[in-house]
Amino acid sequence: MVTGASRFLGGYLVTRLAQDPGVERVIAVDTVSPSKDMLRRMGRAEFVRADIRNPLLGKVVRNVEVDTVVHASTLTRAPKSGSRAAMKDMNVIGAMQLFAVCQKAPSVRKVVLRSTSAVYGSTSKDPAKFTEEMSARRPPSGAYARDSIEIEGYLRGMGRRRSDIDVSILRLAPLVGPRLNATVAQYLTTPVVPTMLGRDARLQLLHEEDALSALERATVSGPAGTFNVAGDGAMMMSQAIRRAGRIEMPMPGPLFRGAGRAIMGPIMRSYTAEQLEYFRFGCGLDTTRMRSELGFEPRWTTMQAMDDFIKAAGLTDIVKKEWIDSAESALLSLAGAPRKGAR
Structure with a gap:
């Protein structure tokens, strides 16, 4: 059973599992129905429209004798018609009730949680790479990160009470790819990208296909x-902006959000506190356990994942190279210096 089936990761994971002959039955769950295209892709999977807080879910787990549950429906921000309290209720209370169902169901043998590297936070005092045993250097300010930390704690508690259930937590790095318009992707699609003056965030990313394969x-x-999941290598925010052909505009921290709204419009207003912290400091992950224990090897490095997104999005240089060469030649002529290539 997979929760969050109407969203990108949940939906495409259901699609993969439905195509696996070794998986007898796949139950897809969400509060809203997937698109017609996604339902078609899901094939033999059975969709149940239900809230994870609804007792109906317990009946589904018991009647179908579900043995594996994948929880991938954690909200990254409050719903449009809701508030922070509604978000916490759906995330934390919903997860508690889902794990209670798993604990009571004799058939359940594995629970997989799609978590996030946001649990480590983003600060200037962070290590180069976080291992799974480390925690945030200061409590994350964002609601999504705080909810994810609580959800992980409740799942580990369930695992202690039911030692026969395997508990797997995947802390995914920020996702990029050709089909997913996620946080980093949105940030790099505006012509002018505001950045924090004096900071150059260190990014470690995960391709959307690698995220699905790891799940x-x-x-x-x-x-x-518990496993950190991310692509190899890292890149600086300034590198990402240049590769996307955008124009970087550094500004003092106090002006970042206000001036950023003037530059980026509604996109800046949509960013949460932890996302803005990530743009400022970034976050690096140690993925040794991902390889040695989970046995997973990403196909895309951080750089390759970024380039695949840039190619699919059709991003081109805002300032053409020809314009730069022309301006440079004009300045050199005014200065009386020889042009490039002149002997």
């Missing part, structure tokens, strides 16, 4: 444990 691996044959 599939954890669901089908992965061991219990």
Whole structure:
């Protein structure tokens, strides 16, 4: 059973599991129905429209004798018609009730949680790479990060009470890819990108296909444990902006959000506190356990994942190279200096 089936990761994970002959039955769950295209892709999977806080879910788990549950429906921000309290109720209370169902169901043998690297926070005092045993250097300010920390705690508690259930937690790095318009992707699609003066965030990213493959691996044959999941290598925010052909505009921290709204419009207003902190400091992950224990090897490095997104989005240089060369030649002529290539 997979929760969050109407969203990108949940929906495409259901699609992969439905195509696996080794998986007998797939139940897709969400509060809203997936698109017609996604339903078609899901094939033999059965969709149940239900809230994870609804007792109906317990009946589904018991009647179908679900043995593996993948929880991928954590909200990253408050719903449009709701508030922070509504977000916490759906995230934390919903997860508690889902895990209670799993604990009571004799058939359940594995629970996989799609978590996030946001649990580590983003500060100037962070290590180069966080291992799974580390925690945030200061409590994250964002609601999504705080909810994710609580959800992980409740899942580990359920695992202690039911030692026969394998508990797997995947802390995914920020996602990029050709089909997913996620946080980093949105940030780099505006012509002018505001950045924090004196800061150059260190980014470690995960391609959307690698995220799906890691979740599939954890669901089908992965061991219990907590795993950082990210592509190899890292890139600086300034590098990402240049590769996307955008124009970087550094500004003092106090002006970042206000001036950023004038530059980026509604996109800046949509960013949460933890997302803005990430743009300022970034976050690096140690993925040794991902390889040695989970047995997963990403296909895309951080740089390759970024380039795949840029190619799919059709981003081109805002300032053409020809314009730069022309301006440079004009300035050199005014200065009386020889032009490039002149002997």
